[in-house]
Amino acid sequence: MMERRGARPSAGAPGTTAPVLTRLRLAARVYRVLVSASLRGKMQYRLDFLGSTLIQTVMGSDSILFIGAVLWRFGPVMGWSIFDIGMLYAVSRMGNGIYMLLCNELDRFELYMVNGDFDTLLIRPWPTLFTLLARGVGIDRLAFLAQGAAAVALTAPRLVSTGVIGGWDAVWLLASVVWSAMLYFAVGLAAAAAGFWIVRIEELQVFAMNAPSTATAYPLDVYPSWLRWVFVTLLPLGLGGYVPLRFILDKGGTVLDLLWPAFACPAAVLAALKLWKTGEAHYTSTGT
């Protein structure tokens, strides 16, 4: 029988006195063990995995193909060239890709609620969110990261050669990817937490994640001000990509556009974690 490494009293159970660093180290080890078990399961059919990732990368690029087709036909949109929009798409897609890779189980959290599988997480000696995320790494969702990387490879050389980006911009672009990923996590976690009350959340995820994700692949300048406001506040995925990129790519804004996502994104994550905790306390099992 497999040893349950996290089952020891010092493994993070409530009331533990183990030093924080030791607990973190233990958590990292447990996470590694669980993730590698998940990966081994998913990589049993490697050729199938490679083939499906490749097909998903190519076929799932419909939104950038749409943008490409439109810009090819009509030229720049509101001052954003195809290369600018390609970079915006890349940042959003890579943020989404990181979220999908690390938080794949949040995306399918409805099944835990409907089937009552969340009960099994409650009896583990680790926080439920930790156990949930460690259960399944979305290695089969690498297509999102691949699409983002491809968009960077296609757009960055041109943006560099025309002087649109340079110097520290690369660092800010990387930071934007991280902020974007944090926002995807915050929104995904909040939508999943709603499942503690309403159980069925698939449609809510489409509303809170997919719609803003599609919307923020375009410059928010194309929308009226009320809709722009929605995409940086209520459904805030535009905050991680569009806001910093409009300054980085010289489309307006101020240097503050680089700074306030750095505060707002962690705040959004903390708010989502709080909602998760509250929801967890209200959880009623549907039975298994």
Place this chain on the structure above:
Amino acid sequence: MRRWPDEGSIGAEQGGGCSDVYAAVRRWRVLAGKGFARNLQYSASHLVNTAASVVFGLIYIYVWRAVTPESGFGVYSSSVITQYICINQTTAWLTQFGMKMRQRIVQSVRSGRIAVELARPMDFFWYNMDFEYGSQLYSLAFRGLPVGLALSLLVQLRMPNSAITWLGAVASLAIGGYIGIALNYLVGISSFWTNEIRTLSWVLFSLETFLGGLSMPLEVLPRPLELLAKVSPFAHLAYYPARIYLELSEPAPVLAAGLAWAAVLTIVARRVTLGARRRLEVQGG
């Protein structure tokens, strides 16, 4: 086990010679009615999804307003193209969005329940087609039309005056729904061979979106791709029904091409079903 109402009589009537047509209509009515009624359970969840669909519609409408030149392009002015988007966001609820058949077939194959479903006294393809069609009619009525109404507050959606146009658009849409379900069926039944259809589902979704003209008229595509898309079955899911409604295409040739695709897909689907039946091997008891 819960029985389908009238399921015995459906099977019995199938062998009745000239009553075949009557039996087929009756079967469609019962199964489609069941597919329709089942969705009524999830009205709250569908309300959220409708809101999401409105947001998607708004996205495309504003993007098109931003990019379309004042002179428009081809036959598409800014107003026509936003109407095109509005119509497609409505009708796609019949032809593309929300289909659950693929997952249903996969789950049946994985659980072994498929053996029972194949043993039913009716054709597996028609059973799924009828049930899904009813379900999609519900989606059109309770999800698509509210989306269309909401978007029409933003877009000046013109109503055609000609009865021929209305008939042509409705017929084209009905054929589009059939083609959409048949394509989904083919992806679903591939699980008899692959057991995993996520990749194929992605491929189908992308082809439907891109070659179907859901979010853009096909004339925007580079010429070779435009021509390819127009002769493909995907164009009947969104592009042609919207064009007929907007009186930009003649109904007769479009309907003829749509019916031809529907016939081809039916033949292919039924042949594949025969192959799947031969291949099926259920473990356990």
